[in-house]
Amino acid sequence: MMASPIAFYFSISFLSYVSLFFLLCSSKNGYALGGGERKTLQRYFHTVQVNSLLPVSVCSPSTKDKRNGASLKVVHKYGPCFHLNEHNTESAPTVTEILRRDQSRVNSIQSRLRRNSLKESKATTIPANSGNSIGTGNYIVRIGLGTPKKDLTLIFDTGSDFTWTQCQPCFGSCYQQQDPIYDPSLSSTYTNITCSSQQCSQLSSATSFDPRCFTNTCFYGIEYGDSSVSQGFFGSETITLTPSDVFPNFLFGCGQNNTGLFGGAAGLIGLGRDPLSLVSQTSSKYGNYFSYCLPSTTSSSGYLTFGNGGGSSNGSSLQFTPLLSNSQASSYFFDIIGIKVSGQTLSISKSVFETAGSIIDSGTVITRLPPAAYDALKTAFRDQMKQYPMAQALGLFDTCYDLSKYNSVEIPQISFLFGGNIEVPLIANGIIYAVSASQVCLAFAGNSAASDVGIFGNVQQQTLDVVYDVAGGKLGFGSGGCS
Ligand SMILES: *[C@@H]1O[C@H](CO)[C@@H](O)[C@H](O)[C@H]1NC(C)=O
Ligand SMILES: *[C@@H]1O[C@H](CO)[C@@H](O)[C@H](O)[C@H]1NC(C)=O
Numbered sequence: 001m002m003a004s005p006i007a008f009y010f011s012i013s014f015l016s017y018v019s020l021f022f023l024l025c026s027s028k029n030g031y032a033l034g035g036g037e038r039k040t041l042q043r044y045f046h047t048v049q050v051n052s053l054l055p056v057s058v059c060s061p062s063t064k065d066k067r068n069g070a071s072l073k074v075v076h077k078y079g080p081c082f083h084l085n086e087h088n089t090e091s092a093p094t095v096t097e098i099l100r101r102d103q104s105r106v107n108s109i110q111s112r113l114r115r116n117s118l119k120e121s122k123a124t125t126i127p128a129n130s131g132n133s134i135g136t137g138n139y140i141v142r143i144g145l146g147t148p149k150k151d152l153t154l155i156f157d158t159g160s161d162f163t164w165t166q167c168q169p170c171f172g173s174c175y176q177q178q179d180p181i182y183d184p185s186l187s188s189t190y191t192n193i194t195c196s197s198q199q200c201s202q203l204s205s206a207t208s209f210d211p212r213c214f215t216n217t218c219f220y221g222i223e224y225g226d227s228s229v230s231q232g233f234f235g236s237e238t239i240t241l242t243p244s245d246v247f248p249n250f251l252f253g254c255g256q257n258n259t260g261l262f263g264g265a266a267g268l269i270g271l272g273r274d275p276l277s278l279v280s281q282t283s284s285k286y287g288n289y290f291s292y293c294l295p296s297t298t299s300s301s302g303y304l305t306f307g308n309g310g311g312s313s314n315g316s317s318l319q320f321t322p323l324l325s326n327s328q329a330s331s332y333f334f335d336i337i338g339i340k341v342s343g344q345t346l347s348i349s350k351s352v353f354e355t356a357g358s359i360i361d362s363g364t365v366i367t368r369l370p371p372a373a374y375d376a377l378k379t380a381f382r383d384q385m386k387q388y389p390m391a392q393a394l395g396l397f398d399t400c401y402d403l404s405k406y407n408s409v410e411i412p413q414i415s416f417l418f419g420g421n422i423e424v425p426l427i428a429n430g431i432i433y434a435v436s437a438s439q440v441c442l443a444f445a446g447n448s449a450a451s452d453v454g455i456f457g458n459v460q461q462q463t464l465d466v467v468y469d470v471a472g473g474k475l476g477f478g479s480g481g482c483s
């Protein structure tokens with residue numbers, strides 16, 4: 001029997017999305033009539049070769065210099081740079097499924113932040129604690145755990161705080177992962193955290209669940225927005241980021257009952273602001289400073305670097321915006337203040353972005369904007385794209401085009417304006433999301449309510465150097481950090 005045409009369609013589609021557009025970005029001089037006189041207008045485009053929407057199955061890691069500090073290679077968890085072994089039955093999800101999970105994550109982030117703002121305003125009732133944490137991101141790094149060290153591939157996530165990996169013996173279930181499952185009994189440096197210890201009590205804020213106690217050993221549980229779950233013993237262990245960056249007594253979850261869609265990764269690294277996050281636990285060495293670049297295709301690589309090491313990402317083109325501290329939330333709040341399409345700043349009143357504020361998140365896929373901001377963006381984008389036939393909407397995406405009849409298309413350039421009035425241009429892959437050549441969509445979505453927090457997601461962050469100078473209270477952006 002033939003494979004279902006729908007399944008086939010979606011597997012091709014996913015590969016199309018991940019393949020690299022061949023890009024030429026240009027600013028052209030055009031002419032327009034205005035006030036009876038001829039004016040020169042700058043029009044800004046990305047020229048995208050549509051026929052380069054080819055599946056990519058070869059890993060071509062970035063050859064760019066790594067940054068100062070402890071640098072790890074970042075790849076996409078469903079890409080060819082992270083080979084799944086034959087025992088791994090989890091295949092890459094369809095675009096529809098990616099968007100559905102992304103919405104679950106966003107719902108969970110937004111409900112957590114609403115709950116935190118209730119706490120801040122000293123509201124009397126706080127809803128019961130469920131779905132409080134958030135789902136998994138897409139990008140993975142390899143770090144070493146234990147003595148002797150075992151290398152593990154973990155998803156990193158700025159939207160959560162707790163680090164865990166699957167551990168032997170699995171007593172509920174463990175999902176399939178690429179690396180052998182970590183066995184703490186083979187490490188000379190693993191210790192259990194006791195129930196009475198101060199560390200055990202830190203779990204409540206890092207996991208959003210109160211710890212439990214088994215034979216005086218502290219037992220954690222964490223549940224993500226997409227219903228993924230990890231439970232197990234809370235332990236302390238040596239982690240090795242690079243040969244010269246080794247941290248004894250790192251607190252993490254030794255997960256013995258784990259379910260979810262982790263794409264063959266062995267667990268997760270939490271890079272939020274909570275005291276148990278990896279950023280906080282390594283702050284004596286790195287000063288709460290880390291940076292990353294997320295590659296634009298599943299076949300290329302970026303970096304995750306801890307510490308500033310005396311010179312940030314080449315120092316060349318970084319621009320900084322303030323990181324806002326929100327005492328209750330471990331999220332990274334900052335200000336989006338405007339959006340430019342084809343060089344024109346959209347008319348969006350300041351209060352639209354100020355109402356709920358914005359966070360940056362490495363795990364949310366598609367940027368979420370306040371409804372009024374999204375409407376303005378969509379209108380301007382459609383106006384610039386009106387020469388192309390529209391296509392069916394897909395999930396979150398309501399502005400899609402059929403570009404299958406074109407060799408190349410011109411996509412309006414989009415840049416974001418952040419607090420401090422810095423302008424961050426997006427690459428074409430950060431503007432459009434190709435489901436297939438006949439369904440290429442504007443890669444943004446509007447929140448359903450003006451009171452929902454805005455989220456600057458990972459599609460838009462691709463190839464940017466993103467610097468989290470948490471101690472310095474600022475977030476940096478630079479272009480061309482990876483490919
Ligand atoms: C494993 O976790 C699942 C989901 O939370 C739970 O239903 C199950 O009871 C757990 N298994 C054990 C042995 O604790
Ligand atoms: C950690 O605690 C669990 C449960 O009490 C126990 O089975 C395991 O052997 C302990 N591990 C170590 C290294 O003490």
Ligand SMILES: *[C@@H]1O[C@H](CO)[C@@H](O)[C@H](O)[C@H]1NC(C)=O
Nearest residue numbers: 064065311313314315316317
């Ligand atoms: C920064 O990068 C550019 C381009 O790769 C290079 O020419 C320049 O020398 C670098 N600057 C520093 C300070 O390393």
